[in-house]
Amino acid sequence: MNWKPIRQSEMTLQQQIVTWITEHIERGDWVAGTKLPTQRQLAMQFGVNRSTVQQALEELKATGILEAKVGSGIYVAHNSWHSLITQTQPNWQTYIDTSLHKPNYHTIQLINEYEQRDDVIRLGTGELAPSLLPTAEIEASLKELSLQPKALGYSSPQGSDRLREAICEYVKKRGIHANPQNVCIVSGALQALQLIAVGLLEQGSIVFQEQTSYLNSVHPFQSVGMQMMAIHRDAQLAQTLAEKKRKRQAVFYAVPTLNNPTGVVWTALEKKQLYEACKQSRIPIIEDDVYHELLFEAATPPIKSMDDSGQVLYIGSVSKTLSPGLRIGWLIGPTTVIERLADIKMQTDYGSSAISQEIVLHWLQSGKYEKHIVSLRQKLQQRADYVETILQEKFCDIADWYKPKGGFYIWLKFHEPIVDKELFIKLLQRQVLINPGYIYNPQDTQHIRLSYAYATYEELETGLKNLFEIVKKDT
Amino acid sequence: MNWKPIRQSEMTLQQQIVTWITEHIERGDWVAGTKLPTQRQLAMQFGVNRSTVQQALEELKATGILEAKVGSGIYVAHNSWHSLITQTQPNWQTYIDTSLHKPNYHTIQLINEYEQRDDVIRLGTGELAPSLLPTAEIEASLKELSLQPKALGYSSPQGSDRLREAICEYVKKRGIHANPQNVCIVSGALQALQLIAVGLLEQGSIVFQEQTSYLNSVHPFQSVGMQMMAIHRDAQLAQTLAEKKRKRQAVFYAVPTLNNPTGVVWTALEKKQLYEACKQSRIPIIEDDVYHELLFEAATPPIKSMDDSGQVLYIGSVSKTLSPGLRIGWLIGPTTVIERLADIKMQTDYGSSAISQEIVLHWLQSGKYEKHIVSLRQKLQQRADYVETILQEKFCDIADWYKPKGGFYIWLKFHEPIVDKELFIKLLQRQVLINPGYIYNPQDTQHIRLSYAYATYEELETGLKNLFEIVKKDT
Known part of the structure; x- marks a missing residue:
C-alpha cells in the first residue's frame, strides 16, 4: 500500500481516498468480505488525518460499498451494488473458506502481523533480538x-x-x-x-x-x-x-x-x-x-x-x-x-x-558458529537474570515461574486464570504483544510465554510494567 | 556415505564391507525393502574393486540379509532373521507407503538422482548451465x-x-x-x-x-x-x-x-x-x-x-x-x-x-538483472542455433520440431512412437539423461524435451549422437 493522496490535486484528499478504495474493490483486489485496515492504520498509510479517513469511509458506507460490523471493523460489503461488479469475479472468499489448509489461529495471525511493527513491545517473541544477531x-x-x-x-x-x-x-x-x-x-x-x-x-x-x-x-x-x-x-x-x-x-x-x-x-x-x-x-x-x-x-x-x-x-x-x-x-x-x-x-x-x-x-x-554461541549464551543469561529481577520485584504475589535453564523463555504462571484473548487484546492496545498460553494448550488460562530474547532491556521493563498494571486491574 | 574400508586393517576389505552393511541394517538405517546402490556405485564409494563389493554382497545374500530381485537390484531382505532385528523398529516402509503425499514418478526420481552426477550428459535439464549462471x-x-x-x-x-x-x-x-x-x-x-x-x-x-x-x-x-x-x-x-x-x-x-x-x-x-x-x-x-x-x-x-x-x-x-x-x-x-x-x-x-x-x-x-538477461538471451540463442544445426543434419528424417522462440527447450517429435521408459534407460546406460515426453503427458510416446540450456556444446553433440544411434537401432 504505497499509494498516498496528492495534496496539490484538484480533488480533495477525501475524494482521492474514496476513489482509490472504490477502484481497489472494483479491480477485485479487495473482495466482498475483506476486512479493511483500521482507520488509524489507513491514516498512517495515506499520510492524512484520521478524520479525513473517517469521512471517506463514511461516504463509502453511505453508498453501500463498505459496511461496518459492530465491534469488529469495516468490511467490503456483500450488497447488490457490489455484487453487480463481482458477478464476474471468482468467489475468492469461498475458495479460501473451503480449501484444505487451516488458517492460523486469529491470535497467531495478530502476532505475525504486529511483530512487523516497530512501535510494539514484543514480550513473547521466539526469536533473537536484532542486537543479538551477528x-x-x-x-x-x-x-x-x-x-x-x-x-x-x-x-x-x-x-x-x-x-x-x-x-x-x-x-x-x-x-x-x-x-x-x-x-x-x-x-x-x-x-x-x-x-x-x-x-x-x-x-x-x-x-x-x-x-x-x-x-x-x-x-x-x-x-x-x-x-x-x-x-x-x-x-x-x-x-x-x-x-x-x-x-x-x-x-x-x-x-x-x-x-x-x-x-x-x-x-x-x-x-x-x-x-x-x-x-x-x-x-x-x-x-x-x-x-x-x-x-x-x-x-x-x-x-x-x-x-x-x-x-x-x-x-x-x-x-x-x-x-x-x-x-x-x-x-x-x-x-x-x-x-x-x-x-x-x-x-x-x-x-x-x-x-x-x-x-x-x-x-x-x-568455528565461527560455536564461538558465536558461547557469547550468545552469556548475553541470554544476562537478559534472563534481568527479567527475573523484575519478576521478583513485581510478580511474586501474582505469579510463579522457574528460573530458566537456557533458551528464550520463562513460562510464567499466574495464580488466577486470567490469560485469555481479552488480556491479549488489552495489552495490544498498549502496544505490548504477548504469547498467551492458550495458543500452546487451548485449556490453559494461566500462563504466558515470556521471552527475554527479543525486546530491549528498556522495553522489557516497560512491557512488564504494563502487563503488571493490566493484570492488577483485572484481579 | 563417507565411510571407506581401511586397507591396513586386520580384516579383509570384504569382511569390513560385510560388517559395515550389517551394522547399517541392524541400526535401522537401511530398513527391510531398501534398495542398495548399484555395485558400481558402492565400489566407487568404498574405493575398492567392483569384485570386492560383489563378493561382500554375495556373502550377505547367502546369510539372508540381502536379497536380489531379478532385473531390479539388491534389497534388504524381509526374511525371518532380519525381522528378528526389526521387531523393535518402526515399520518405516509401511509408514511411507500409506502416507499422504505421492512419491515422484520413478523416471523423475532417476532424473533427480542422475542430475547430481558429473559423468552424465543432461540433454533435458530445465536449468541454466553452470557457465550461464552469473x-x-x-x-x-x-x-x-x-x-x-x-x-x-x-x-x-x-x-x-x-x-x-x-x-x-x-x-x-x-x-x-x-x-x-x-x-x-x-x-x-x-x-x-x-x-x-x-x-x-x-x-x-x-x-x-x-x-x-x-x-x-x-x-x-x-x-x-x-x-x-x-x-x-x-x-x-x-x-x-x-x-x-x-x-x-x-x-x-x-x-x-x-x-x-x-x-x-x-x-x-x-x-x-x-x-x-x-x-x-x-x-x-x-x-x-x-x-x-x-x-x-x-x-x-x-x-x-x-x-x-x-x-x-x-x-x-x-x-x-x-x-x-x-x-x-x-x-x-x-x-x-x-x-x-x-x-x-x-x-x-x-x-x-x-x-x-x-x-x-x-x-x-x-539494473544488473536486466543487463544479465540481455546477454543470457544471446547465449541461449546461440545454443539453440547450435542444437538446431545438429538436428538438421541428423534428425530430419526421423523427427520434427519448431524453431525455438526462446527459453531452454526444443519439443522434439519423433515420427515413430519410440519414447518409452526403455529408451530412457538405454540412454541412461550410455550416461545420457533425457526428459521423455511421457512425464508431461502420460499418453505421449513421441516427444522428448530437448534442452539446449544445460549441457556443454561438446556434450550436446555427443548426447545427440547417442540419442540418434539408439533411436536408429530401434527403428
Whole structure:
C-alpha cells in the first residue's frame, strides 16, 4: 500500500481516498468480505488525518460499498451494488473458506502481523533480538564466500553434500553418529515437521505430544488430518501409548531440551524412559532439538544418541542461534526415511536456498558458529537474570515461574486464570504483544510465554510494567 | 556415505564391507525393502574393486540379509532373521507407503538422482548451465550487500517489503499494476503452486491445463486430491469449461509464454480468449510466467495485464534467469488471496531465505538483472542455433520440431512412437539423461524435451549422437 493522496490535486484528499478504495474493490483486489485496515492504520498509510479517513469511509458506507460490523471493523460489503461488479469475479472468499489448509489461529495471525511493527513491545517473541544477531559478522562472512557455479543451480534432493558432511561432524558432539545420507537439509524445523506429516503418516495417524506443545501453535499435522493426543509421561507411559495407539500409526513429538514454551529440560533418565516406551510399541520419535545450544549449563545427550534402531527423527536448526532469516535446519534419520522426505521436498520447493546453505557451512566449518554461541549464551543469561529481577520485584504475589535453564523463555504462571484473548487484546492496545498460553494448550488460562530474547532491556521493563498494571486491574 | 574400508586393517576389505552393511541394517538405517546402490556405485564409494563389493554382497545374500530381485537390484531382505532385528523398529516402509503425499514418478526420481552426477550428459535439464549462471557476479554482489539486523530475523508473512516494492516496479514493464500487498515472495514457482493447492482449493477441485503440462511432472495438485483435466483451447472453450466445471471449484493453469515443455508462445488474442472464457465461468487463472524474460523476440503482455477483476494469479521467478539456488519467486494476486497464501506459507516454512531476498533485490534495483538477461538471451540463442544445426543434419528424417522462440527447450517429435521408459534407460546406460515426453503427458510416446540450456556444446553433440544411434537401432 504505497499509494498516498496528492495534496496539490484538484480533488480533495477525501475524494482521492474514496476513489482509490472504490477502484481497489472494483479491480477485485479487495473482495466482498475483506476486512479493511483500521482507520488509524489507513491514516498512517495515506499520510492524512484520521478524520479525513473517517469521512471517506463514511461516504463509502453511505453508498453501500463498505459496511461496518459492530465491534469488529469495516468490511467490503456483500450488497447488490457490489455484487453487480463481482458477478464476474471468482468467489475468492469461498475458495479460501473451503480449501484444505487451516488458517492460523486469529491470535497467531495478530502476532505475525504486529511483530512487523516497530512501535510494539514484543514480550513473547521466539526469536533473537536484532542486537543479538551477528549481523556484521554474517555480512563479513558473505565477503569470504566463494561460490561454485554448481551451488547456484538446483540442489540435490537432500541438500548440499558439503553442508551435510559438516552437520554430521557437528552432531557428533551430541553423540549422534550419522552419515550425509542420513541428513536432509530443510528450510527450518517447521518444514521438517511438514514433510513428516505428508510423507510418513497416513490420514488419522496419532501424534502424541505433551499437554502444552509448540505443535498447537503451528499445525503441520492437524492441517492434514492427524489426530493430536496429549500424554503425561509417567510410570505407565509404555502401557498408555500402546493402549491409545492400538492398530493405528503414531509418532511421538518431543522437545526434551528447553521445551517450547515451557523451558523444561528432561533428565537423561526421562529421555531413556520415553525412548524405551516408544520402542515397545514401535512408535517413532520426532526429537526437536533446536534450542539445545542455548542451555546455560552442559547439555545431556539427546534421545537420538541412544537410538540403536533407527527410531528417532532428529531435528536441528540455526534459526534460534544464528539467524532465522537464513531458513536452514536439518533432519536426521534412517536413509530410507530421509530419501522419502527429500523426494517430497523436491516436489515442494526444489530445495533450500543455496546461499543460505553456503553461509551455514562457512559458519560451522570456520568455528565461527560455536564461538558465536558461547557469547550468545552469556548475553541470554544476562537478559534472563534481568527479567527475573523484575519478576521478583513485581510478580511474586501474582505469579510463579522457574528460573530458566537456557533458551528464550520463562513460562510464567499466574495464580488466577486470567490469560485469555481479552488480556491479549488489552495489552495490544498498549502496544505490548504477548504469547498467551492458550495458543500452546487451548485449556490453559494461566500462563504466558515470556521471552527475554527479543525486546530491549528498556522495553522489557516497560512491557512488564504494563502487563503488571493490566493484570492488577483485572484481579 | 563417507565411510571407506581401511586397507591396513586386520580384516579383509570384504569382511569390513560385510560388517559395515550389517551394522547399517541392524541400526535401522537401511530398513527391510531398501534398495542398495548399484555395485558400481558402492565400489566407487568404498574405493575398492567392483569384485570386492560383489563378493561382500554375495556373502550377505547367502546369510539372508540381502536379497536380489531379478532385473531390479539388491534389497534388504524381509526374511525371518532380519525381522528378528526389526521387531523393535518402526515399520518405516509401511509408514511411507500409506502416507499422504505421492512419491515422484520413478523416471523423475532417476532424473533427480542422475542430475547430481558429473559423468552424465543432461540433454533435458530445465536449468541454466553452470557457465550461464552469473556466479562471479553474484559472488561480487555479496560483497556489496549491507544487511539490516531485521532482515536476518523471521520474515513478514508476505516477504521483504523492499523486495515486494522492487517486484511491483519490475512487473510494470509487463503491464501489471500491483502494490506490495498484492505480492507474496515464495521459494520458487513450485511453492506458489503448492500454496494455491492447499490454500485455495477444496478437495476434488478441477485443475484445467493443456494436454501436455509441466504439472504432470511435479504434482502439487494431484497430491492433495485435485482432479487434473486436459483442455483443448478451441472456439468452444468457454462452453467446454462451463460444462466440465459444473458446480465444482476450478482453476486454469496456463504457461502462455514459452510453455514448459512445448515452448509454445500464445498470441495476444489467444490470451484474451482464455481470459474471457474463464471469466464467463468465473474460473481463476494461474499464469506461470517464469520464462518470459528468455523470449528471443519482444514479449506480448501477460494475461495478468488484462485482468480487471482480480481473476489471475501471476507467478514469476528468478530460477530460470538468475539462479535456481536462490529459491526466489513471486506470486501476484488480489490482497485477500495473497494474505491467505502468506498465512499458509508462515505455517509451512516461516518465509523464504532473507539473504536470497536481499540478493534478488540488489539485482533488480541495480539494473544488473536486466543487463544479465540481455546477454543470457544471446547465449541461449546461440545454443539453440547450435542444437538446431545438429538436428538438421541428423534428425530430419526421423523427427520434427519448431524453431525455438526462446527459453531452454526444443519439443522434439519423433515420427515413430519410440519414447518409452526403455529408451530412457538405454540412454541412461550410455550416461545420457533425457526428459521423455511421457512425464508431461502420460499418453505421449513421441516427444522428448530437448534442452539446449544445460549441457556443454561438446556434450550436446555427443548426447545427440547417442540419442540418434539408439533411436536408429530401434527403428
